[in-house]
Amino acid sequence: MFVQVLADEAARLSGLCRMLDRRFRVEGERLDLDAKLSELPDALVVRADLRTIENIAALKTRSAWMARIPKRIFLVEQPSHACLSQAYALGATLAVMGPVNPSKLFAALADRARPGETASPAGGTDNAVDVATAAIGSMFTAVSLGEPIDVIGARQTGRRIADRITERGFTEWLTAVRRHHEGTYQHCLLVTGVAIDFGLSLGLRRDDLERLYTAAMFHDIGKAAIPLAILDKPGRLDAEERALVETHPVKGYDFLKAQAGIPAEILDAVRHHHEYLDGSGYPDALCAESITDIVRMLTIADIFAALIEHRHYKPTMPRAEAYGILARMQGKLEKALVIAFKDVALTR
Incomplete structure (x- = not known):
């Protein structure tokens, strides 16, 4: 599985990439830099503070590309209704609350589509x-x-x-x-x-x-x-x-x-x-x-x-x-x- 990571800080990006690299092919980008990835990943993991206007704006500029990815997991470390709803408004298919939990994240990424789930014409899940x-x-x-x-x-x-x-x-x-x-x-x-x-x-x-x-x-x-x-x-x-x-x-x-x-x-x-x-x-x-x-x-x-x-x-x-x-x-x-x-x- 090819996993793309987006993060708002270099330390967050490198730490998450090292964690995921144990099991998946991983590439990462910082939100404040121009998007450069050409290959569409199987899954996207976003780790960013969704209380920050700059981070929200950066994710919105990638919205069309993100919509084509079947699995979009947002790590929401600030436990608030506003951040949770913001994650889903930005296109998350799953928002994982609290501190990063490697086992839970690995399980979410490895989860396969269940019977009855369909794909949208754009290539992602039905919206x-x-x-x-x-x-x-x-x-x-x-x-x-x-x-x-x-x-x-x-x-x-x-x-x-x-x-x-x-x-x-x-x-x-x-x-x-x-x-x-x-x-x-x-x-x-x-x-x-x-x-x-x-x-x-x-x-x-x-x-x-x-x-x-x-x-x-x-x-x-x-x-x-x-x-x-x-x-x-x-x-x-x-x-x-x-x-x-x-x-x-x-x-x-x-x-x-x-x-x-x-x-x-x-x-x-x-x-x-x-x-x-x-x-x-x-x-x-x-x-x-x-x-x-x-x-x-x-x-x-x-x-x-x-x-x-x-x-x-x-x-x-x-x-x-x-x-x-x-x-x-x-x-x-x-x-x-x-x-x-x-x-x-x-x-x-």
């Missing part, structure tokens, strides 16, 4: 996942900076995911998302995909499906106010961390209600997607009659997506096992919807 990730990253950045959110863009991205799943099915979407993402972004992409396929399986009208996938796109936006170290913590959260995470529905609701163009049913879904029919959910302990249909569907999609997520520190739960957990949540989820969801969970 529907990249576009969706960039949209979610943009939303998280807007929350972090207190800027207006692109409501129309989010809705258009949801429609694009719906078209992709209509054409290729949910399993293909699951495969593509798992391959390129972990943590919070993977979860948002999976929930949107699950909700869309659930809506398609029920034969929802186009406007109802749009409301559902828009709610799914926005549902976890409040997590932009939660530190990544907590959101992506391996293992169980302690009581204080759990309490902080459980503030995200209200934080998301408060942010979105100040934005123009967000319908009331979307705001309701963002605030209440962790409510249960028996009143045991949060933040408002709603009971059955107070929980809308869109929230009931979104809650099922959210739980299922969380169960089947790929995390590097634990095995991925099989879809049948995840559905079994949903089926046993009697009194919390609407039984008729859980039964209807079985086809999505197991076969689609």
Whole structure:
């Protein structure tokens, strides 16, 4: 495998090249110098401070070339939502958080395409996942900076995911998302995909499906106010961390209600997607009659997506096992919807 390395400092560049040279054919370039590589690599590794305008500008000048590379791994050593979303906005297919971990980087580079993943005409992976990730990253950045959110863009991205799943099915979407993402972004992409396929399986009208996938796109936006170290913590959260995470529905609701163009049913879904029919959910302990249909569907999609997520520190739960957990949540989820969801969970 031929790996190209881009870095913003000579020491970073040489250190990364020496590390990778043990297993791959490697060439490196500094971001502040003119691009000189003529051969297209199999993979790209970027190690640069994405808080720096000069680094972002330098990467943007290489965007057309980078888009042709199937695997684009960004090493994001500054654990912030802004840097993470910037990496995906610049075209990362995978952003690896924290200090450089040789074994994790080697594994990411050696990872082969999984069944169902397709290539784009430009020679890279299909860009529907990249576009969706960039949209979610943009939303998280807007929350972090207190800027207006692109409501129309989010809705258009949801429609694009719906078209992709209509054409290729949910399993293909699951495969593509798992391959390129972990943590919070993977979860948002999976929930949107699950909700869309659930809506398609029920034969929802186009406007109802749009409301559902828009709610799914926005549902976890409040997590932009939660530190990544907590959101992506391996293992169980302690009581204080759990309490902080459980503030995200209200934080998301408060942010979105100040934005123009967000319908009331979307705001309701963002605030209440962790409510249960028996009143045991949060933040408002709603009971059955107070929980809308869109929230009931979104809650099922959210739980299922969380169960089947790929995390590097634990095995991925099989879809049948995840559905079994949903089926046993009697009194919390609407039984008729859980039964209807079985086809999505197991076969689609």
